[in-house]
Amino acid sequence: MAVLPIVKYGSEVLRKPTERITEIDEALQKLIDDMIETMYAAPGVGLAANQVGISRRLMMIDLSVGKRSGELHICINPEVVEVEGIQAEDEGCLSIPDFTESVQRPLRAKLRYTDRNGTEREMWGEGLMARAMCHETDHLNGTLYVDHLRGFKRDRLLKKIQKLAKSGMWV
Numbered sequence: 001m002a003v004l005p006i007v008k009y010g011s012e013v014l015r016k017p018t019e020r021i022t023e024i025d026e027a028l029q030k031l032i033d034d035m036i037e038t039m040y041a042a043p044g045v046g047l048a049a050n051q052v053g054i055s056r057r058l059m060m061i062d063l064s065v066g067k068r069s070g071e072l073h074i075c076i077n078p079e080v081v082e083v084e085g086i087q088a089e090d091e092g093c094l095s096i097p098d099f100t101e102s103v104q105r106p107l108r109a110k111l112r113y114t115d116r117n118g119t120e121r122e123m124w125g126e127g128l129m130a131r132a133m134c135h136e137t138d139h140l141n142g143t144l145y146v147d148h149l150r151g152f153k154r155d156r157l158l159k160k161i162q163k164l165a166k167s168g169m170w171v
């Protein structure tokens with residue numbers, strides 16, 4: 001297993017919708033293992049494949065960051081198929097390190113996906129889990145949480161990132 005470099009905001013691969021996965025082969029299993037290690041090393045509660053530069057429809061969530069067994073969800077071709085309610089909490093992203101902003105998300109979300117054994121699954125998540133489901137599937141569609149911000153909050157964040165990029169601190 002290997003820790004992969006995480007690409008940052010501004011990288012094109014984060015803006016391209018990822019390709020659906022048609023075969024769960026050895027290369028995909030290796031990518032999954034590497035992504036797990038990368039997510040835990042970061043550390044983060046979720047990771048999408050295009051965040052490690054691979055434009056495939058694969059993401060993972062572990063709210064315990066590897067501390068509790070049974071909390072790691074490997075999601076192939078995931079789709080949020082139902083949402084309920086609304087929440088607004090601070091949200092961050094491994095591709096936009098050291099920043100958080102309050103983002104509005106559904107309170108509950110239902111995710112449909114295939115696991116790494118090829119079994120089709122459905123899962124309801126609430127609170128942080130619903131937020132992670134929406135954040136990671138957004139990634140796979142080329143969307144970032146900054147896209148959900150408006151006006152002053154968005155301008156302020158993007159200006160700070162631009163400043164870091166100019167000073168060579170955003171690579």
Ligand SMILES: [Zn+2]
Nearest residue numbers: 092093094095
């Ligand atoms: Zn993210």
